[in-house]
Amino acid sequence: MIDYERMLNSEVKNMKPSGIRRFFDIASEMDHVISLSIGEPDFTTPWHVREEGIRSLEDGKTWYSPNRGFLELREEICRFLKRHCHLDYEPKTDIVVTVGGSEAIDLTIRSLIEPGEEVLIPEPSFVCYKPLTIASRGVPVVLETKQEDQFRLTAEELKSKITPKTKLLILPYPNNPTGAVMRRENLEAVAEVVEEHNLFVLSDEIYGELTYGDYRHVSFAEIGGMKERTVLVNGFSKAFAMTGWRLGYAAGPKEIIRQMTKLHQFGIMSAPTTAQYAAIEALKNGDGDIISMRDQYDLRRRLIVDGFNEMGLSCFEPEGAFYVFPCIKSTGLSSEEFCEKLLYSEKVAVVPGNAFGDCGEGYIRVSYSYSIRHITEALSRIEHFLRTMPGDRNA
Amino acid sequence: MDRLLTLLDENARLSVKQLAAMLGKTENEIEDEIAAYEKAGIIRGYKALINWEKVDKNKASALIELRVSPKRERGFDEIANKIMQFEEVESVYLMSGGYDLAVKVHGKSMQDIAMFVMRRLSTLDSVLSTATHFILTRYKDGNVILNTEDEKDERRSVLCD
Numbered sequence: 001m002i003d004y005e006r007m008l009n010s011e012v013k014n015m016k017p018s019g020i021r022r023f024f025d026i027a028s029e030m031d032h033v034i035s036l037s038i039g040e041p042d043f044t045t046p047w048h049v050r051e052e053g054i055r056s057l058e059d060g061k062t063w064y065s066p067n068r069g070f071l072e073l074r075e076e077i078c079r080f081l082k083r084h085c086h087l088d089y090e091p092k093t094d095i096v097v098t099v100g101g102s103e104a105i106d107l108t109i110r111s112l113i114e115p116g117e118e119v120l121i122p123e124p125s126f127v128c129y130k131p132l133t134i135a136s137r138g139v140p141v142v143l144e145t146k147q148e149d150q151f152r153l154t155a156e157e158l159k160s161k162i163t164p165k166t167k168l169l170i171l172p173y174p175n176n177p178t179g180a181v182m183r184r185e186n187l188e189a190v191a192e193v194v195e196e197h198n199l200f201v202l203s204d205e206i207y208g209e210l211t212y213g214d215y216r217h218v219s220f221a222e223i224g225g226m227k228e229r230t231v232l233v234n235g236f237s238k239a240f241a242m243t244g245w246r247l248g249y250a251a252g253p254k255e256i257i258r259q260m261t262k263l264h265q266f267g268i269m270s271a272p273t274t275a276q277y278a279a280i281e282a283l284k285n286g287d288g289d290i291i292s293m294r295d296q297y298d299l300r301r302r303l304i305v306d307g308f309n310e311m312g313l314s315c316f317e318p319e320g321a322f323y324v325f326p327c328i329k330s331t332g333l334s335s336e337e338f339c340e341k342l343l344y345s346e347k348v349a350v351v352p353g354n355a356f357g358d359c360g361e362g363y364i365r366v367s368y369s370y371s372i373r374h375i376t377e378a379l380s381r382i383e384h385f386l387r388t389m390p391g392d393r394n395a
Numbered sequence: 396m397d398r399l400l401t402l403l404d405e406n407a408r409l410s411v412k413q414l415a416a417m418l419g420k421t422e423n424e425i426e427d428e429i430a431a432y433e434k435a436g437i438i439r440g441y442k443a444l445i446n447w448e449k450v451d452k453n454k455a456s457a458l459i460e461l462r463v464s465p466k467r468e469r470g471f472d473e474i475a476n477k478i479m480q481f482e483e484v485e486s487v488y489l490m491s492g493g494y495d496l497a498v499k500v501h502g503k504s505m506q507d508i509a510m511f512v513m514r515r516l517s518t519l520d521s522v523l524s525t526a527t528h529f530i531l532t533r534y535k536d537g538n539v540i541l542n543t544e545d546e547k548d549e550r551r552s553v554l555c556d
Contacts, residue, residue, distance in 0.1 A: 024552050035548070037552060038548070038550045038551070038552060039552070040550055042548075042550070299398075299402070299417040299418075300417075302416050302417045302418075302419060303413055303416050303417045305416075306412075306413075306416030307416075351552075372405075372406065372409070373406065376409075376413070
């Protein structure tokens with residue numbers, strides 16, 4: 001018998017599988033569950049984009065692409081970053097096309113982090129940063145963000161966690177799960193600390209195009225002096241509803257991108273060719289799709305924020321991504337208890353906030369990447385749940 | 396396009412409160428806007444989109460192409476006005492191309508519709524010819540896809556495995 005326990009890499013073995021797995025297992029076995037738990041667009045990829053993917057297959061374009069991705073795609077990425085964020089990147093040296101934004105995150109961390117170096121991770125946030133840091137023998141250090149600061153990272157919190165071992169700051173904004181965005185002045189305050197302590201930044205801007213209201217997304221790399229310290233990660237999944245195509249990219253200083261490209265070359269070779277042809281079309285002719293999908297999300301965002309506030313769950317007004325993060329502390333339940341009871345009694349699935357870090361306790365993540373009809377039905381079930389909960393919380 | 400009209404066009408049952416939240420306006424503003432649209436004849440009514448084939452098997456409909464001779468001064472208006480008075484007629488359009496009027500008609504059966512065309516439509520003075528196309532199956536009507544079960548959401552959580 002092989003003793004697998006002894007065979008396996010201990011860092012990987014000790015990675016905790018997501019704590020909410022049990023919860024999803026229950027939900028997936030129940031009938032008539034109405035879910036607000038999914039973190040991807042409900043739109044399908046715009047037809048003209050799909051068509052270019054299909055056309056490339058019809059034309060027999062089924063080979064590997066260059067390791068960094070097709071030059072034409074990298075050129076279009078640079079034009080996109082110029083158009084949307086006023087950034088100048090060099091297509092030949094500053095871009096690597098990856099298998100989703102997630103691979104770009106992995107490559108950035110692995111290219112920068114030496115064993116024992118500390119990576120600052122604001123929470124609540126998406127679940128991949130910590131395990132990927134640990135896989136690189138780095139040390140994740142949590143930065144707490146709070147509802148009273150609109151879940152933004154403050155310079156004070158950042159300063160308080162910096163040690164001589166701090167190397168990299170992760171900036172996951174617009175944020176999953178809170179919907180928080182960092183405005184220019186917030187980024188500037190962070191940039192000052194970054195400069196002073198000579199940090200690098202991984203700015204995960206995958207939701208950048210989904211920013212609502214009058215305020216438009218500002219990339220961290222736009223802040224004076226930060227471009228040379230920043231690896232900007234973005235992709236096609238959220239902005240163009242292309243999750244399944246698995247395509248993202250990193251833009252940054254050529255010295256870092258070169259090292260990331262080596263890891264990408266040996267581990268992945270190149271991103272999917274069909275997806276790259278579709279992505280070229282998305283960048284060339286897809287700005288209108290972004291706007292019309294964003295308008296749809298915005299309507300739903302307003303509807304759902306109003307719905308939660310109306311039923312007495314205070315809901316921070318998110319300005320980005322497609323999640324709301326209402327506070328459920330007034331019910332006296334923990335996040336997981338709330339979600340489990342809601343699932344059993346009303347068959348509505350949402351995600352407990354503590355899945356995104358301990359400081360997400362007392363909140364739930366609710367996705368509005370669903371039709372208006374679906375959202376209204378779910379809201380009325382949640383309202384019914386609160387109204388019929390044992391013990392009068394309004395007493 | 397007006398966002399309020401677009402929302403109502405998709406779902407006329409959204410409450411004033413919901414519409415106000417979505418559009419960032421007050422309920423009074425929304426009520427006023429709807430009243431103004433109704434008064435101006437822009438909103439002409441509210442009705443359910445019903446898949447009648449699921450309810451009433453004895454229902455047929457047809458698209459009829461009409462070639463007509465226009466009248467001096469009144470053009471096609473006079474004959475169009477006449478045709479739209481029939482209860483059987485669901486819609487009347489003036490078309491460009493090979494014929495003049497497109498008339499959508501419903502009845503209890505194909506026979507029923509055939510009789511209507513023969514006795515009522517083709518006997519009208521200015522009607523030169525008719526071509527009747529029976530509708531066999533409706534796949535999509537009024538922007539709504541019919542005859543399909545609710546699409547299953549195949550998206551899955553990437554948080555848990």
